[in-house]
Amino acid sequence: MSGEAMIRVDTVSKWFGNVVAVSEVSCEISQGVTALLGPNGAGKSTLLRVIAGLTRPSKGRIEVLGADPRADPAVRGRIGLVPQQDALFDALTAREFVELAAATHGMDDVRAASDRALGIVDLSSTDTRPCKAYSKGMRQRVKVAQAIVHDPEVIILDEPLTGLDPVQRRALIAVFRRLGEDGKCVVVSSHVLDEVARIGTRVVVIAQGRLAATGDFHALRELMDDKPMSIRVLADDARALAGSLLSVSGVVGVQLNNQNEVIVDSTDVDVFGRAVARVARDTGVRLRHVDPLDDDLESVFRYLVERR
Amino acid sequence: MKASMPTVATKPSAPLWLVYRVLVRQVATRARVAALVVLSSFMMLLGFIGGNHDPTPDDAVGLISTLGLAVILPVGSLIFASGAMADLREDQTLVYLWLRPMRSWVVPLAALLAALTPVLPVTVLAGAVTAELTGNENSLTQATVLATAMGAVAYCGVFVAFGLLVRRTLLWGLMYVLIWEGFIAGAGRGAAQFAIRSYTRSILSRMTKVDLNLADFSRTAAVVVLIATAAASIVLATIRYSRMDVD
Helix, strand or coil, rough: CCCCCCEEEEEEEEEEEEEEEEEEEEEEEEEEEEEEEECCCCCCCHHHHHHHHHCCCCCCEECCCCCCCCCCHHHHHCCCEEEECCCCCCEEHHHHHHHHHHCCCCCCCCCHHHHCCCCCCCCCCCCCCCCCCCHHHHHHHHHHCCCHHCCCCCCECCCCCCCCCCHHHHHHHHHHHHHHHCCCCEEECCCCCCHHHHHEEHHHHHHHHHHEEEEEEEHHHHHHCCCCEEEEECCCCCCCCCCCCCCCCCCEEEEEECCCEEEEEHHEEEEEEEHHHHHHHHCCCEEEEEEECCCCCCHHHHHHHCCC | CCCCCCCCCCHHHHHHHCCCCCCCCHHCCHHHHHHHHHHHHHHHHHHHHHCCCCHHHHHHHHHHHHHHHHHHHHHHHHHHHHHHHHHHCCCCCCCHHHHHCCCEEEEEHHHHHHHHHHHHHHHHHHHHHHHHHHEEEHHHHHHHHHHHHHHHHHHHHHHHHHHHHHCCHHHHHHHHHHHHCCHHHHHHHHHHHHHHHHHHHHHHHHHCCCCCCCCCCCCCHHCCCCCCHHHHHHHHHHHHHCCCCCC
């Protein structure tokens, strides 16, 4: 990760009885937005709880802003957390809830801070309804507002986009990016891959409690050099083309999907890219479309999880 | 956004007040307040009925002791005090307080004060009214007020701690009230020393000069023990709060 690490996770394990939730995870997270990616039950929430100091690691060490968040309440005050659970103080209005956060963080101008935080997540500070009357999406935004009201340096968001409609998602992702650009360390967990792809290119992948990979999207792809990439080729006679493509260096398999579509697995995409047009011409087949099938986060994730 | 740098609050009174206000609103639900008022009204009704039949001092003290101090006070305290912390744990809102840079005793103490806010006035008032309705001398009312107030502080302290120490707080609290205090502590002096009821009844007994079984602590000792029980419970709750895993 680039820049000075604001979060250091050093061989952290966390188990509950015989169940290992997080196993030997080490990573460093610096300013900007980092997506914590993994399927449900992978250990993301447990790792975030350890980072926030909500639970002590069974083994290993956590440092947030140079201190142990479990032992140092002052450091906890520099963290903003959006927990996964839907719970709020339901009897309070959004404004009261966010003001409580500001006040208990010792802020001077509680009302101004609350108005600003609610404005960032596009909620009205004059709404007199209690939180229990809010929709799921509004409750999520209240949680984000209380997490950022005290201008924390580290912001941890556990599945913050759950329950939001697409417009709200885009708006919140923009908020996360802006916070990252402002120098905050923003960690956003998600199991929804297209979300993560939009949140940021820097990802920490966790699977079955273990760190599967860390880095940006392209760095992850470098980890996958030994994995054949799938490329979809659309042509007017895919059957004829499929046989010829097997002779191309690096091609390890072809699959004819229909008369016009063939999926090629190749360990050397560059060679394949240069060869495919020549092979098509030699075979007398007209190419219509060539695109990689798995140049996205989902394929990276699937591969990394399966590799474990 | 620019903000003042958060630190551990040097003036805990401000966050204590803030957390107290939130917890009172969380705890004092209509259903709970209604339950407490109904229970208390029942005792006052019995006091009114008893008062019309020229009760002896023993009868009047017996009513306050067996219904007020043994049932309504502990059960009412349990309903509110267990909710003050246990509800936050169970509905997972505790995280919003735990993560704040506040001294760790602020939340347990605020929970105690929040529980006492409805319990203290309702139970003390109900006890005093019942004592007056029985038509006995003035010392019964004073004894009832003191015993109920001190008992409320002790019970609420203990049940706040229960809320952080055990799951199913209401069940454990009922077991303490009904089984420990109701049966085991009544079996002998040794066990009676570890029952709040023994001390509240002692206050009642000493001030009214009516003998009650296993209630022979001095008034001063009883008051000190009840306050110490609440204080120790909050210390225990604070230690637990600062070390607990939060969901």
